[in-house]
Amino acid sequence: MKKVVLAYSGGLDTSVAITWLKEQGYEVVAVCLDVGEGKDLDFIKEKALLVGATESYVIDAKEEFATEYALTSMQAHTWYEQKYPLVSALSRPLIAKKLVEVAEQVGATAVAHGCTGKGNDQVRFEVSFQALAPHLEVIAPVREWSWSRDEEIAYAKEKNIPIPINLDSPFSIDQNLWGRANECGILEDPWAAPPEDAYDLTNALENTPDTPDVIEIEFKQGVPVALNGQEYLLSDLIQELNKVAGKHGVGRIDHVENRLVGIKSREVYEIPGAHTLLVAHKELEDITLVKELAHFKPVMEKKLTELIYEGLWFSPLRTALQAFLKETQQYVNGTVRVKLFKGHAIVEGRKSPNSLYDEKLATYSTDDAFNHASAVGFIELWGLPTKVHAVVNKQQEQKVTV
Amino acid sequence: MKKVVLAYSGGLDTSVAITWLKEQGYEVVAVCLDVGEGKDLDFIKEKALLVGATESYVIDAKEEFATEYALTSMQAHTWYEQKYPLVSALSRPLIAKKLVEVAEQVGATAVAHGCTGKGNDQVRFEVSFQALAPHLEVIAPVREWSWSRDEEIAYAKEKNIPIPINLDSPFSIDQNLWGRANECGILEDPWAAPPEDAYDLTNALENTPDTPDVIEIEFKQGVPVALNGQEYLLSDLIQELNKVAGKHGVGRIDHVENRLVGIKSREVYEIPGAHTLLVAHKELEDITLVKELAHFKPVMEKKLTELIYEGLWFSPLRTALQAFLKETQQYVNGTVRVKLFKGHAIVEGRKSPNSLYDEKLATYSTDDAFNHASAVGFIELWGLPTKVHAVVNKQQEQKVTV
Amino acid sequence: MKKVVLAYSGGLDTSVAITWLKEQGYEVVAVCLDVGEGKDLDFIKEKALLVGATESYVIDAKEEFATEYALTSMQAHTWYEQKYPLVSALSRPLIAKKLVEVAEQVGATAVAHGCTGKGNDQVRFEVSFQALAPHLEVIAPVREWSWSRDEEIAYAKEKNIPIPINLDSPFSIDQNLWGRANECGILEDPWAAPPEDAYDLTNALENTPDTPDVIEIEFKQGVPVALNGQEYLLSDLIQELNKVAGKHGVGRIDHVENRLVGIKSREVYEIPGAHTLLVAHKELEDITLVKELAHFKPVMEKKLTELIYEGLWFSPLRTALQAFLKETQQYVNGTVRVKLFKGHAIVEGRKSPNSLYDEKLATYSTDDAFNHASAVGFIELWGLPTKVHAVVNKQQEQKVTV
Amino acid sequence: MKKVVLAYSGGLDTSVAITWLKEQGYEVVAVCLDVGEGKDLDFIKEKALLVGATESYVIDAKEEFATEYALTSMQAHTWYEQKYPLVSALSRPLIAKKLVEVAEQVGATAVAHGCTGKGNDQVRFEVSFQALAPHLEVIAPVREWSWSRDEEIAYAKEKNIPIPINLDSPFSIDQNLWGRANECGILEDPWAAPPEDAYDLTNALENTPDTPDVIEIEFKQGVPVALNGQEYLLSDLIQELNKVAGKHGVGRIDHVENRLVGIKSREVYEIPGAHTLLVAHKELEDITLVKELAHFKPVMEKKLTELIYEGLWFSPLRTALQAFLKETQQYVNGTVRVKLFKGHAIVEGRKSPNSLYDEKLATYSTDDAFNHASAVGFIELWGLPTKVHAVVNKQQEQKVTV
Numbered sequence A, B, C, D: 001m002k003k004v005v006l007a008y009s010g011g012l013d014t015s016v017a018i019t020w021l022k023e024q025g026y027e028v029v030a031v032c033l034d035v036g037e038g039k040d041l042d043f044i045k046e047k048a049l050l051v052g053a054t055e056s057y058v059i060d061a062k063e064e065f066a067t068e069y070a071l072t073s074m075q076a077h078t079w080y081e082q083k084y085p086l087v088s089a090l091s092r093p094l095i096a097k098k099l100v101e102v103a104e105q106v107g108a109t110a111v112a113h114g115c116t117g118k119g120n121d122q123v124r125f126e127v128s129f130q131a132l133a134p135h136l137e138v139i140a141p142v143r144e145w146s147w148s149r150d151e152e153i154a155y156a157k158e159k160n161i162p163i164p165i166n167l168d169s170p171f172s173i174d175q176n177l178w179g180r181a182n183e184c185g186i187l188e189d190p191w192a193a194p195p196e197d198a199y200d201l202t203n204a205l206e207n208t209p210d211t212p213d214v215i216e217i218e219f220k221q222g223v224p225v226a227l228n229g230q231e232y233l234l235s236d237l238i239q240e241l242n243k244v245a246g247k248h249g250v251g252r253i254d255h256v257e258n259r260l261v262g263i264k265s266r267e268v269y270e271i272p273g274a275h276t277l278l279v280a281h282k283e284l285e286d287i288t289l290v291k292e293l294a295h296f297k298p299v300m301e302k303k304l305t306e307l308i309y310e311g312l313w314f315s316p317l318r319t320a321l322q323a324f325l326k327e328t329q330q331y332v333n334g335t336v337r338v339k340l341f342k343g344h345a346i347v348e349g350r351k352s353p354n355s356l357y358d359e360k361l362a363t364y365s366t367d368d369a370f371n372h373a374s375a376v377g378f379i380e381l382w383g384l385p386t387k388v389h390a391v392v393n394k395q396q397e398q399k400v401t402v
Helices: A012-023 A041-050 A062-075 A088-106 A121-132 A141-145 A149-158 A234-247 A272-288 A291-309 A316-329 A374-382 A384-401 B012-023 B041-050 B062-075 B088-106 B121-132 B141-145 B149-158 B234-247 B272-288 B291-309 B316-329 B374-382 B384-401 C012-023 C041-050 C062-075 C088-106 C121-132 C141-145 C149-158 C234-247 C272-288 C291-309 C316-329 C374-382 C384-401 D012-023 D041-050 D062-075 D088-106 D121-132 D141-145 D149-158 D234-247 D272-288 D291-309 D316-329 D374-382 D384-401
Strands: A002-007 A026-034 A055-060 A110-112 A137-139 A172-176 A179-183 A213-220 A223-227 A252-258 A264-270 A334-341 A344-351 B002-007 B026-034 B055-060 B110-112 B137-139 B172-176 B179-183 B213-220 B223-227 B252-258 B264-270 B334-341 B344-351 C002-007 C026-034 C055-060 C110-112 C137-139 C172-176 C179-183 C213-220 C223-227 C252-258 C264-270 C334-341 C344-351 D002-007 D026-034 D055-060 D110-112 D137-139 D172-176 D179-183 D213-220 D223-227 D252-258 D264-270 D334-341 D344-351
Touching: A002 A012, A002 A088, A012 A026, A012 A041, A012 A141, A012 A149, A026 A041, A026 A088, A041 A055, A055 A088, A062 A088, A062 A234, A062 A272, A062 A291, A062 A316, A088 A110, A088 A121, A088 A172, A088 A291, A121 A137, A121 B374, A121 B384, A213 A234, A213 A272, A223 A234, A223 A272, A234 A272, A234 A334, A252 B272, A252 B291, A252 B344, A272 A291, A272 A334, A272 A344, A272 B252, A291 A316, A291 B252, A291 B291, A291 D291, A291 D316, A316 D291, A316 D316, A344 B252, A374 A384, A374 B121, A374 C374, A384 B121, B002 B012, B002 B088, B012 B026, B012 B041, B012 B141, B012 B149, B026 B041, B026 B088, B041 B055, B055 B088, B062 B088, B062 B234, B062 B272, B062 B291, B062 B316, B088 B110, B088 B121, B088 B172, B088 B291, B121 B137, B213 B234, B213 B272, B223 B234, B223 B272, B234 B272, B234 B334, B272 B291, B272 B334, B272 B344, B291 B316, B291 C291, B291 C316, B316 C291, B316 C316, B374 B384, B374 D374, C002 C012, C002 C088, C012 C026, C012 C041, C012 C141, C012 C149, C026 C041, C026 C088, C041 C055, C055 C088, C062 C088, C062 C234, C062 C272, C062 C291, C062 C316, C088 C110, C088 C121, C088 C172, C088 C291, C121 C137, C121 D374, C121 D384, C213 C234, C213 C272, C223 C234, C223 C272, C234 C272, C234 C334, C252 D272, C252 D291, C252 D344, C272 C291, C272 C334, C272 C344, C272 D252, C291 C316, C291 D252, C291 D291, C344 D252, C374 C384, C374 D121, C384 D121, D002 D012, D002 D088, D012 D026, D012 D041, D012 D141, D012 D149, D026 D041, D026 D088, D041 D055, D055 D088, D062 D088, D062 D234, D062 D272, D062 D291, D062 D316, D088 D110, D088 D121, D088 D172, D088 D291, D121 D137, D213 D234, D213 D272, D223 D234, D223 D272, D234 D272, D234 D334, D272 D291, D272 D334, D272 D344, D291 D316, D374 D384
Parallel strands: A002 A026, A002 A110, A026 A055, A110 A137, B002 B026, B002 B110, B026 B055, B110 B137, C002 C026, C002 C110, C026 C055, C110 C137, D002 D026, D002 D110, D026 D055, D110 D137
Antiparallel strands: A172 A179, A179 A264, A213 A223, A213 A334, A252 A264, A334 A344, B172 B179, B179 B264, B213 B223, B213 B334, B252 B264, B334 B344, C172 C179, C179 C264, C213 C223, C213 C334, C252 C264, C334 C344, D172 D179, D179 D264, D213 D223, D213 D334, D252 D264, D334 D344
16 A cells, blocks of 8 residues: 655645545555644644544754754845745745655655645645655645635545634645745735734734843844843744734834736735844844845846745755855844834844944044045046947937937 | 126125135136025025126026926936935036036136035036046145145135025035935034934824824826826926925835945935835836836946946936836836835725736736646746756765755 | 738748648638748748648838847847847747738738747747737648648648748758848767758858948937948848848857757857847947946846847837836947957947046046055955954854864 | 065066166065976076075975866866966966965065056956955055166166076066966957967967877866876876977967957967866866856856966865856766867767766667657746747737837
8 A cells, every 4th residue: 555645734624635535545654844834733633633634743853943944034035026035935845855754764656735726835845845855746635626715625525534723714824933924815905904813823903012122132143042132042032022012013014026827916024033133133234234245146036035935945946045045144144123113123233353344434533444535446447438438429329319 | 708607605704705816816606506405595695796706696406306307316326335325416516517518608617616626516517527528627625735624714704795694504415406415513423323303304103193194196208297196397387296205204215335446434314205105116017017128227227336436327228228218117107005104105996098017917806817727837947947957967076065 | 811921031831831721621821021041932921832831921120120139139138048139039920910910900810830839930930929919820831730841741741732842951940130040951960060061141251351441320329320330220230230240250159059948959149240249339328337237237138138039029128128228328329439350349449428437537547546455445345244353253164064 | 685586587678677676675586486487497587586686486386286277267167258268367366376475485475476556467367366364565566666678688788687688579478287378469460360489388370290190188076187098187188288289389369459458458378278177177077067057157167268368276165166066067077079170170089987878868869768648748838938928918918129
């Protein structure tokens, strides 16, 4: 009998998938990864067995997710379409990697995921599988059965699969340490404001405290290592920030985005901790990265962001971009002071042993160390091409435009 | 006697410059441009004559500034270093252009500006002069005399030049329709929070109203043409937004930036109207621009931003980038609903006759018009290079990394 | 009875397709476009009717192809993967456009092409159809029947479809004004040198004349308008260059390229005229485009190249890129002298009324008009960020690298 | 007495500089680097002492230049302005580094170079000095004395400085392993063809052999390690290629380029070995790099090229770009067969253990392993944004354009 390793979430789709896969002749090994979504893992582990899995595993991958995936997002400022810093796109390759590892351990010949046929996640899972274990069969039960919601529920009832109590929630949610993504329901109308119950990790601005929290985040080589002077594991630090920044309503995003599969979709995100870290890290780079590096890094960042969004985490281009990224982070040491207040993470101060901000050069006071006379020669050569162009083309341009 | 046209602001530096230029043997024509900084223009016009100018002109350039410079910034999302959307960099080329026009009218052989030798504005002025009128002599009195503040004041007193009453303000400010820039004083310490009196256009979050304003902005071909259903001249619309968004504390920026002249400097900006428009316009593009255009436009935007920041407005590259930009804006029609509240301009809804968001394609309801089966073939070919790479390099990579 | 408009080439695949489409219940309208491949068009027109088409059209699109598609390739230097300047990718959108026009005229409800399922051209055809006439049905007979070569021939014999005499040629060829593409056969082994019979438009180096031809090409606003002082239609000029440059063996390319559908394939190209024009045009830009434009244009070019290669000619991004391109070409006026010899198109001289090359500035003779002293200030500010970085990070870097 | 370390070439300028620096009160330490220009080093070493240097050093830096500078150029395909792969720009940072090392050893407080005020090399030297030893004084005697040629000769005669016999050569030449650069004289007229005596490393096409050489170059991790099966030090391999490719006239370049200091200048280059290696390496990458990496690497290459050209070798951005580059080269293993003939380096075959070219996927024969049916779904989703755009905007676009 063939074995399949299924990415199991405990929800209706993947529970039905267990039964369905058994009917296709597979022995099902359920694997649930904890990447910080705050689920009841014991319950999920048991439920998989209850609905028919032969084996059921729960894997705590929070710290691995934080230090390899979320950290990359933070250091590379992976704001997809200048708007949201990736959430599900970051966890999918890690889940795929763990499924492949389990498949090797249990001798499975197939892996399965619960994605539909119109999302990005199916691509991320399947390209990751192709990269890591091209010999494995890949099954996408939900995409394959293509039932309506009602048909799926009817099947579940017939097979005695427990129906979750929140089944009539209109939303479709994915969550991890780095944030929470929400789509469907009223959100499908881009003119409608998201209702309050679309959010979970953040307070509405109307309900945030009237007193700010001012925190200090310390970075070493681009890694946030301490919060208010206390050292943390990165996964713990992110979770701690999710709490305090979430309380102040930081990190709500409402975005109509371009999916890889060719459609536009509207999603809302909550990223209280990620937002705070992304903002703080950028400010530290602003004082520690030399100009030409600061101006080129966004080019690399944009490509890395799109690559991850498009499911190509396990591409040699990602590895090469990350070698670039790592080289840049050696300078990113120091402390950033952030005021969390009314949905804002406001950087109020930044300092660094590697700071290239030089008050002696910047000041307009009498301490000025800058040679103002240099500017004359600089401007002359800086503007020289423009000047030659102007002299040569004055006549021609007039001809062209008249 | 040679004539020079001076960019006159009414402040101490350019007032002293009038006297100083006369001592160098020039007849001085003072020109003050109104680009929306809210100055008392009559007073400035008179003061120029009082301190020795032969002629004094005041030019209202608000609408020209709005429709050619600010609009470009908005449509191209010119966030310099992902942080601030240009303020002074936008007005300098227009001021230079007007000075050149006046120089031609009055038969001047020179132009002059009041910039020091360490800022960006000297470059922007002088490269603009080289592009527009390479035959004109350019004089930078402040850079040339290189006096300390005390020496300048002593000279002013000796020459009976009125000393402004706010002379002991620690800040150095530049302002126009699109925003307000502030540097110097305590801001030169990047660890210090900006004091409240560094700001003028925006309320502190602590003092903003507890009730939001919800506004609707209508765009035609990328141009904001109406606010809450009422049509406006663009310069008026921006000023109106400055008021209402400023009341809610929208658009404060605190930035350590890389100047063209090689130093990092710290400035704070206030851009209530600009922030609101930039955010709203981007959201309208999110639903109206096709994916490949939306993903490439930022490349053009980054180059245009740096070009303007670096004083190359009158470059044929700017013209070419703007031809690209114009072509993209034909699709950007529609209305955006924005909630102004506690320092945020939150887009709650967007709609457009050109909207590419297709609820039938995006929905997970039974109305779904998307062909889920297409995804299988798509993923197979999308992932094919990665798969071939994995199969071929599995062995080699292990050799390399072990 | 439903009507389909078929892109007809006269070869076996599309001849069989006529019969096959009739068997599927379609009335077939054959359309053969002349984009300069030098076919016997009368023969093709008749053959279509002979094998069963109801109507058969031959359209001379050479000048339209030259002035809108080939010209774009030349002005934008569309070297795909830095190696070949697009051939088939340029003609497919034009063929699609003409098919759609005919479909409208004859009241057809479908269009058809003869591409297989692993090439780029199927994508280019079908995306063009989607852009121009999303309501039309698209049929790809060859991809659909998926016969082996032998099965196809058997079918042809059974249906009395004439078998071309060169059927045992191992190569698969596509040709137009801009060049000739060849794949298959021995070329599928990337270690094997292409055999001489893989080429048709160019002499082997061994057979080229021992005396060069030196030609002069004149450009107006980026358009080649005259050859050796004689004015030409663009399509004629390209064909003339194909002859003379082909005689000298100019423009052979041997390339392993990345297809859009995920595989690498090896093709050889011949582009004698295109190579000569591309090289000459670039040299004229080198003296007429201002530095910052010359350095950014390649970014636009790369995107435009990939966009066309990937079948997105009818995308608003292409239109926007072309608006940029057009703006740049106003300066590209002048004459280029090219020596055609032993496979080379060597630019020996270039001159232009818009030339920004200024001998007075460039010379090291006593005529030098360049201010050497300006360099001191320029270098000081140009190197300032690097210097500050060095001073600040000396200690840290040593820690990092030791 | 202060000590200065001078980059000494043996020519008139730096010989005069020794005497001139002594007159300014410096003790002069002459350093001549051998980067493969084929000079008589013993003669140069003695001449420095003869004209007044206190100490004179000759340093063989050929292999260091090859493996760190030329190799970077080859792996990153540093074609400046798509035309020439950097020559002087590569050696200047190495020379600067060696001067700084000598300065530390001999206790000098200053370094000096012989560049004028209008070239790129002064920038490259001085920015390198600022990066490596910001405390050292930098002297540019030639730029400072600003003599005409006649004045310089008069000074030399007065001071008994030997005048080189080739002084009336109109050309100004710089050379190293990677190539030879030549400017001045008749070359200053961009309409004039370069005369034969402007070249030295390459035969004219008219004088090349009528029989090709076919060579095989083997690469390991992007490094050329063997030629025709024989292993070489990289510096030797490049020199060997210079000979054989130079014999066949490979690698002549005639370029009007944009200098950093704002002018256009015309130079001719000869790069026989470099051209051959650059072409061969690119072809090996074409079969070993996965598509998305192959398509993004040029972005990195362009930035690296400009950075090096502009004197910023010792920038942290260069280090980061090189980390990216190194990561990509692990796949670039294999052998390339090149036919050297009539000025061409034609790659006839390429093979690699890491080859991603898969004949089974590429072939049109019956061995085809490609799933043609996948294309249908792929095209549907690939073209979906274009299709939606077309459907939505058909009406609006017509309004816009009419």
